Amino acid sequence: MGSKVELFARIRRDARVEGLSIRALARRHGVGRRIVRLALDSAEPPPRKTPVRVARQLEPVKILIDAMLSEDLQAPRKQRHTVRRIFARLADEHGFTGASYSTVRDYVRVKRVEIEAGAGRGPEVFVPQEHAPGAEAEVDFGDVWVDLAGVRTRCYLFAFRLSHSGKAVHRVYPTCGQEAFLEGHIDAFDVIGGIPARHIRYDNLSSAVTKVLYGGGRQRTENERWVLFRSHFGFDPFYCEPGISGAHEKGGVEGEVGRFRRNFLTPVPAVESLAELNGKLRAWDRSEDSRRIGNRINTVGQDFAAERPYLAPVPVEGFDPGLVLTPRVDRSALISVRTARYSVPVRFIGRRVRVSLRATEIRVFDGRTLIATHPRTVARGGQCVQLDHYLEVLRIKPGALPGSTALSQARASGVFTPAHDAFWAAVRKTDGDAAGTRELIDVLLLHRSMDARDVVDGITAALRVGAVTADVVAVEARRAASERGTVRGPVDQSGPGPAEIVQHRVLSLTQRRFADPAAVIAGLPADKRPLPSMTAYDRLLRFPDRAAAPDPVPAREGNAS
Template sequence: MDIIYEIRRRHLVQKQSISAIAREMGISRPTVRKFLKALKEPKYERVQPISPKLGAFEIYLTHWLEEEAKLPRFRLRTAYRLYEGLQEMGYDGAYDSVQRFVKHWKAMNHGPRLTEAFVPLLFVAGDACQFDWSHEQVELGGVLETVKVAHFRMAYSRQMFVVAYPRETQEMIMDAHNRAFAFFGGVPARLIYDNLKTVVESVFTGKERKFNRRFLCMANHYLFEPVACTPASGWEKGQVENQVGNIREWLFTPLARFATFAELNRWLVTRCKELAQRTHPTQSQRTIASCFADEQPLLRPVTASFDGYVEQMMRVSSTCLVRIDRNRYSVPASAAGQAVSVRSTADQIRIVAHGEVIASHDRGFSRDQLICDPWHYLPILEKKPGALRNGAPFTAWNLPKAIQAVRDRILQQPKGDRAFVELLILAGETGLDALTVACELTLECGIVNAPVVMNELRRLIAPHLPAVEIPVPDGITLTMEPLANCNRYDYLLGSANVH
């Protein structure tokens, strides 16, 4: 700025010509003319040179950025993930070069981003835990699915817990709380939520809310205070909001592949423990795990897990089925036509009648499934044995191979339906293991029919009598044990011929 001042003073005050100023100050005349027009100090922007190592990979990086610009924001890779992708292709340059390229590309194609201001928050140990849902892409059993991931974040220690579900229904959120409190080893004083329909039924002025009744039962069981954020104010639980993005990068990019939800959730628990070894964001000398070790004793102990089911009343159809979420589940034949209570949990369907659980099934999340227990229909077979051949519960019944072989042979015989039904009724009392052994013994002997199987089965289940010694009077005790002599038989035959 001092050079500009000197040039302007000489020309405007001392009336020196441009040539004289250039000659005396040792600069070019175009520079003098430029500085005469300048009123502010010129600013120079440093232009970062293109990395020679990155140059050959720019085409791949540009292609990835263009393709990912078409994806939802939660599927985008960070600059570091792109850097790791280039490393797999042979790039051995620095991460800074990739970061600068990505920043420049986004600025040229999307323009500068506005920064929103927030109020910093402070939490004490054991006080608050934040909750949120996210949708992630996972390959389960070879099929690409969108799973719903429940996120928990202890606000003081930053200890996280995540668990995946096929849906975001109320029974899922209650099961997620059970798992989270078991993982944390206790319950915090408050849990902070969005205004989820499964948590909040009505939003009133300020912080006043009407919480879901079933959700309040869970809160009363664990004795924590539910807190709902102000609408459209996600910064009030900013830690878990930020965790959603981090977890997507750390765990679900690239695509995670598992066979079942159980395997996925076991892996997520392991990763949560591993990520706790990272440095705490505000206590740089400590890890998240060590901070949580201080916080964990301040949590309220869990005395019993909450039975997080959603209940609805239904009537059992004449085919002994109840319909739940477009799937059908079997009920014992004795309950046909009755009103029952159906309790849906995250992984089970329980049917309750007169205060007792009369049926339980693993929950199905596909559509139009028929989930049957063949034993529920056994009383019907006594009156309708012909249903054994084409009845849906029995055609898909995965019986042991020995029983299947015997069944196929018996059904080919006259009145084989009723005969095999009698075997199943007896097996209902003894169990399939005993019937399986009986069928194996029958197949070994080579004569396969219902009476033989029934005889083998009764021999297996017959009680074994203990050996009892019979007392013998002294007067009839043998002093000499008789010897076997077949000649005596011949002698008797001869004497009979004489007479």
């Protein structure tokens, strides 16, 4: 092509400068007069014509190939003819071997498109779309595996993405049920500080749709609680077409789930709890504000800052995303929720309670009073038991504490600390097993009204001075709370100021009495009083001389010695 362009340029220059005729130009440059005329008409040489190959050897079987391709219009997608299958059928069924495989392949490639286009099944065309700021968002779930407390567990990644800016919110839940679906929306609305004003795009997922009405456009029968949720927050849903054909209608979030999983959840994350993982996801979402999508000039954070004013406000009133259940409390003070069991205070045994089952926790209510909160148990058949729920019955049955499930889980979670164990061991040495365990339970009851750190400080102080009683722990815990400023309840403003508060400590009198004067406890002087004596009390006896000697045995009457 380059040499022909140069030839055309020389011909045009000679004609322009020297005024040569077509015959003379053809003779000088050694070309035909047709080429000269083409050069004089246009500086760009005409494209080279590619001859159309006609596969004459296929003429006898073209009608057979066309029939096979037409049959494919009604066949399942995975059972349509491949080129190899067509080539094999021509040879096996019709004895045709007059054409090569490549010849059949070239004909099928062109003819298949013509037949599908004639039946209205041509390639789908996508029209570029513009998304107004604050108008639309997309939501989807994706599978993700997590090493949860050392166990590889299948979880679900919730993704919410604003269509205009690309700002996305991600959360991982142990389920993709409706409670996780609603909770993910609430978290997303809180993060972006608003609600899309036009609509949010969804698959036909069962958390929102109970029935797809075919033939009725995008009409759906929706879940009643989902209708209540979107009515509360004031947004409209947009349901995509069922199946793969509707995936492109929310292609932004479809690609977002995979991109986020590859970049942040690979390799498989290892965490102790989903709360820990979701804390990391919040940090990763914030770091995404500096990312640029495609060839955009602005970052995600810059586009989101411009989009935020167009979002609808979030309602002031909250919405409980939990699934409401009403199980009965069994004789072990446990309720069954889905495939797990959770404890409640023993005073509710035999009664029905109301449970709000959320994606990451469950809340148990008696009427409107919250009586228990547990993290949601992922393991099938698992138990979540709190020691505090059994303290009243353990005070009556102290022997049940050492082997109880509640104590085992309290130790594992760190609620029952080594300080508690040390106090329990010390008090059992002095008071015995039953009385010592009851004393420990009195200490555990302090956690209901005092901060856990203050109670542990009180236990440590009681062990230090050798006064292992619940009263001493309470006094020392209150002193620690005053120093830390964690005292619960109203504060008397008329009392002395901080400079006037007198600090009191529990002291061991035995330790103080025999202390070395060089290391006196709490700055007190050594006790130099003599040891107590009973001499003064002995003087008060009626017969002091006889008090030291035993009385003689009197003789019996009637007997002579």
